Amino acid sequence: MSVHTEKSLPRQSLKELGISARNVIDFLTYLKAHSIELHSLMLVRHGQVAAEGWWAPYGPDLPHMLFSLSKSFTSTAIGMAVQEGKLSVDDPVVSFFPKDAPEVISPNLAAMQIKHLLMMGTGHAFDTMDPLARAKDGNWVKAFLEQPVEHQPGSSFLYNTGATYMLSAILQKVTGETLLQYLQPRLFEPLGIVNPTWENCPRGVNTGGFGLKVTTEDIAKFGQLYLQKGLWGGQRLVEESWINAATSKQISNGDGGDSDWAQGYGYQFWRCRHGVYRGDGAFGQFCIVLPEHEAVLAMTSGTNDLQGVLNGVWEHLLQAFDEEKGNLTEEDVAAEKELQHILEGLYIEPPRIEANSVREAEFGNGKNCLLEPNDLDLQSTRIEIHGDTAVLEIHDKRGEHLVELGRQAWRLGRTTLFEEEEQIAASFTWKSPETLLLSIQRIETPFRLGFEIELLEDGIEILNTVNVSFGEPTPAPIRGRLQ
Incomplete structure (x- = not known):
């Protein structure tokens, strides 16, 4: 167990927080059975950490690359800029970059607003990230604005990492600060997130859609801020109206069913089954908020089976919450000890085939x-x-x-x-x-x-x-x- 400063979340036993240790053990067993490689997990309820573990050599003090989970942080910055009156979600995207706009602005490009970037409804037929990364002059904004906009903005969902980059570029244009600099006093410092880093494009704009690195507990605190509707330590960091808008369905991304990628998309947050929402990133970086249970689950991973991770959460952890905290039995106490033992021994095995060779x-x-x-x-x-x-x-x-x-x-x-x-x-x-x-x-x-x-x-x-x-x-x- 690492040492926790006051900037950390408080710790409580699972029993006191009304969580079944047996269900958490079953979740860990499920991951092993499905060969899903997690690197860390932290389960928070009522603002207190109930269970946490890192698969060594991963550890609590190490930041982890978030990939697209970065997008939810970018959305938060836009929400803060809206509440400061620096921009509106109805502002046309092209209005911020007159010098980089194409000579002829198509009707669909002219109609594209900040909210369309947020909801992944830009009207593009493909993710713009590839042409951005290939731009020889390193001008990603110009490369984005040059792409054909085939559909009317807001009419259809298309996951588009270039759109999130544009949110970062717009924020930097109106504030004179990078996304990272802007969030430092407004989000990272209040939450006690130390030394966050964010990748840049060749022109010094934070990539927005990926590239943020923070620790597992930082992810958990971010989820807790959303669960608390933007309040932190008695201070309002984000307007409740923004939290509600960002985490509710803004655009349809499929017809529901068993896929957690077809339940609707908000402002850089995914809707899930079971009344849950999440931010997530490639290879299993998760910030899952369960409002009905007042819980947050933060995870980092190295897996391609993201739906498999979520299936395990729904199958084992959704049933773990007991509203009557006193209902847990002696068996539960024994299970909590067993879980603690398992969590302390989590380990990624290095390959071990033959220790020696005659040719060494x-x-x-x-x-x-x-x-x-x-x-x-x-x-x-x-x-x-x-x-x-x-x-x-x-x-x-x-x-x-x-x-x-x-x-x-x-x-x-x-x-x-x-x-x-x-x-x-x-x-x-x-x-x-x-x-x-x-x-x-x-x-x-x-x-x-x-x-x-x-x-x-x-x-x-x-x-x-x-x-x-x-x-x-x-x-x-x-x-x-x-x-």
């Missing part, structure tokens, strides 16, 4: 290996194994990057291999006598990278794998010659 000595000599041209722009690599530690050294156009790995056990460290320096956990095992498997868990993200390095007669071949992705093609094997 060939890696001990630290020979440099020149790599053939490859998709990842890696130039050379070297591995040294001493005892239970392997050191991977990789050279690319940015320079030299080191990764320290434990033998069939996670080794915590930092690396610059993935652009910015970040915290990682890394391990190695032998897949076969000729093939060394390196695993790097990027513990501020959902990603786990695998490098399978096969010893050939005249060099090596490297195969790349990743646990979750947006469906990018797997890089071709990389060949290298020992010098």
Whole structure:
């Protein structure tokens, strides 16, 4: 259990909060049975944390990449700017960027308002994010305004991350501050969210639709703020009318049924079954608000089965709430102890195939290996194994990057291999006598990278794998010659 300052949510036992520990255990069992990889979870009721756990090497103090859960924070900033009179949801999008607008403004583009960006009803036929990211001049606003708007804004739902970027750009235009700067005194500081970071576009505008990194408890506090209709510590941070609008159905996104992606969409929040709403992001980053039970569930994950996570919540956690707090039995007390034991032992197992290989000595000599041209722009690599530690050294156009790995056990460290320096956990095992498997868990993200390095007669071949992705093609094997 980490140390909690007054900026943290208070802790209470499940019994006192009227939550069945058995149901929480059943939820964790369900995740395991369905091979769903969670990285953290925090269950809050009546503003108090009832259960929390991190799958080591993930931990409570580590921020986690939120992907599209960032969108709900962007929506909140727009709500605050509306209440400050800086803009209105009825303002035309094109009115903020006269210099970046196309010479001929189509009727549909002219009709597109801020509310259409918020509800994902811009009228586009495809997500505009790709053309934005490809803009050679880095002017994402201009690239957005250039896209054809095939349908009347507000007439149909299309998930559009470029639309959320435009909300960030508009906010920066009217306030002179980035989204992150704007939210700092208004949201992050009051909630005790420390050191949030947000990615930028090439022109210094926060990406809005993705790119925010905060901790699991920060996600829980954000959900709690919404549950409390915008009040925090006796202070009003967001107007109740905005919370109601943002979390209610603004546009239809399907015909309901069993899908939690077809229950209606608000202002960058999804409606769910069971009277629940949520913000979510790729690979299972969740802020789920259950108003009927006065509860919030925050989770970070590395899974492609987001509906599977929600099905588990509905199946096991919806039944966990008991309005009569005194109804819990001795069995419940025993279950709470069992749950505590489970939560303290959560762990992502590193791959363990063979601890040793007869060919390991060939890696001990630290020979440099020149790599053939490859998709990842890696130039050379070297591995040294001493005892239970392997050191991977990789050279690319940015320079030299080191990764320290434990033998069939996670080794915590930092690396610059993935652009910015970040915290990682890394391990190695032998897949076969000729093939060394390196695993790097990027513990501020959902990603786990695998490098399978096969010893050939005249060099090596490297195969790349990743646990979750947006469906990018797997890089071709990389060949290298020992010098």
